[in-house]
Amino acid sequence: MSPAAVKSTSRNVARLHPLPLRVMHWMNTAAIFIMIGSGWRIYNDDVIFGWLYFPDFLVIGKWAQYGLQWHFFGMWIFVLNGLAYLTYGIVTGRFQQKLFPISLREILATVGDALHFRLSHEDLTVYNAVQKILYLGVILVGILIVITGLCLWKPVQFSELSGLFGNFQTIRLIHFLCMSAIAAFVLVHVTLAMLVPQSLLAMLTGGPIVGDALAGEAREPPVAEPAAETTP
Ligand code: HEM
Known part of the structure; x- marks a missing residue:
């Protein structure tokens, strides 16, 4: 295979978890930890259940006011990232392919x-x-x-x-x-x-190759990893 062909093959492969999905997944994880930790701080200030307080080492923010600032910071990441994930899942057909039918x-x-x-x-x-x-x-x-x-x-x-x-x-x-x-x-x-x-x-790495990236989310069954000669 010519070097040009090798390059284009390696550039166009689609992995199980494409890069944008992985970035969104880990951004969401960070946002969720910020939101839950700061939410617990805010909750402690005015509890719903008299028996439930979250210990200081689990909460984010020294006082409720700081907790609130962290909560709004996490909220913007969670909402913008979540909208990007929903759009990506719908537009690429990933939701339809991976989550349906049940x-x-x-x-x-x-x-x-x-x-x-x-x-x-x-x-x-x-x-x-x-x-x-x-x-x-x-x-x-x-x-x-x-x-x-x-x-x-x-x-x-x-x-x-x-x-x-x-x-x-x-x-x-x-x-x-x-x-x-x-x-x-x-x-x-x-x-x-x-x-x-x-x-x-x-x-973390994308996982196995599942098809051709140019065709959007892969619909074909997984194919074997490329042979050594096609690896850049
Ligand atoms: C340290 C925390 C986390 C770890 C280690 C982790 C790990 C993983 C792994 C390994 C997958 C691959 C799917 C599989 O094979 O089952 C996955 C997918 C997924 N995770 Fe997480 N995750 C974490 C946090 C979260 C959080 C906080 C959420 C949401 C609240 C979340 C939502 C999802 C969703 C919706 C998928 C499916 C994504 C897709 O295929 O479109 N994860 N996660």
């Missing part, structure tokens, strides 16, 4: 496998039903937490939206429950990533 049969079979510790993650390129539900669920909860956050931040400007949820305390509770769902997701998600280290490596 059938009840597939869910029951995957849950059965999980209960028998038979859940296999050998083929990184295909998400099982539990992964699909978890990813779709966390995306929806992410949208809901932003909407309720806007209602808490600007209750007058978003009064019609706020009216859909109820009074201020109800919106606070929904916002808190969304945070709890995201925290639970992160716990399960990170545990699974540790149990399947090659999935973590793929989210």
